[in-house]
Amino acid sequence: LMAGPLAGKRVLVTSGPTHEPIDPVRYIANRSSGAQGSAIARAIAALGAHVVFVTGPADVPPPEGVEVIRVRTAREMLQAVETALPADAAIFAAAVADWHVTGASASKIKKTKGGMPSLQFAENPDILATVSAMKAGRPGLVVGFAAETDDVIAHATAKRERKGCDWIVANDVSESTGIMGGTENDITLITKDGAEDWPRMSKTDVAARLADRIAQALA
Ligand code: C5P
Numbered sequence: 001l002m003a004g005p006l007a008g009k010r011v012l013v014t015s016g017p018t019h020e021p022i023d024p025v026r027y028i029a030n031r032s033s034g035a036q037g038s039a040i041a042r043a044i045a046a047l048g049a050h051v052v053f054v055t056g057p058a059d060v061p062p063p064e065g066v067e068v069i070r071v072r073t074a075r076e077m078l079q080a081v082e083t084a085l086p087a088d089a090a091i092f093a094a095a096v097a098d099w100h101v102t103g104a105s106a107s108k109i110k111k112t113k114g115g116m117p118s119l120q121f122a123e124n125p126d127i128l129a130t131v132s133a134m135k136a137g138r139p140g141l142v143v144g145f146a147a148e149t150d151d152v153i154a155h156a157t158a159k160r161e162r163k164g165c166d167w168i169v170a171n172d173v174s175e176s177t178g179i180m181g182g183t184e185n186d187i188t189l190i191t192k193d194g195a196e197d198w199p200r201m202s203k204t205d206v207a208a209r210l211a212d213r214i215a216q217a218l219a
Pocket residue numbers: 014074092093094095096097098124125126127128129143144145146147
């Protein structure tokens with residue numbers, strides 16, 4: 001049996017991008033590598049929690065010692081999350097696509113001379129907002145992420161209210177920070193008590209520090 005401050009706790013972590021199919025061989029995706037989500041899942045598992053790791057098709061492999069549920073689309077991710085609940089805490093680190101292609105073709109779309117396919121989109125479910133709004137079985141602690149390029153604190157504080165989650169881990173991803181695709185992160189933790197600026201540190205250290213804060217909150 002795993003000892004540690006999160007022993008006996010069940011924690012859900014979403015990570016990675018989603019892929020939204022156009023046809024059987026093509027999809028719409030985003031540049032999320034899954035690095036920060038994997039690091040967070042690893043750090044939480046290291047404190048003794050049972051981690052359910054719901055991941056889209058990420059570049060970085062899932063950590064050892066967690067229960068992995070692989071999904072492709074945002075709609076599959078929501079289903080996997082709902083199946084994985086209840087949990088003591090849920091951390092939404094995935095970069096979920098905002099839209100999916102409606103009427104994705106069951107067969108490969110053929111190139112026709114002079115003709116371009118036209119795609120139509122519908123909104124994806126907001127997984128973080130859906131779980132935050134749960135009446136029964138809402139995790140005791142729901143944590144979302146916010147990648148912002150300006151007015152980080154104001155935007156992230158508004159996002160916490162809008163999504164209904166308990167904490168927002170906000171980071172400044174403007175180009176000059178070098179955070180997007182880099183190994184370091186510079187985050188502000190937004191809670192109901194306000195904004196807490198963390199010093200710039202490695203993504204691994206962000207994960208360890210966040211895991212400690214989660215352990216304190218669940219204690
Ligand atoms: O609205 P925005 O995408 O900036 O919010 C980011 C946060 O919301 C992240 O925690 C992300 O995992 C979560 N999210 C989600 N489902 C969506 C969109 C975002 O869970 N469809």
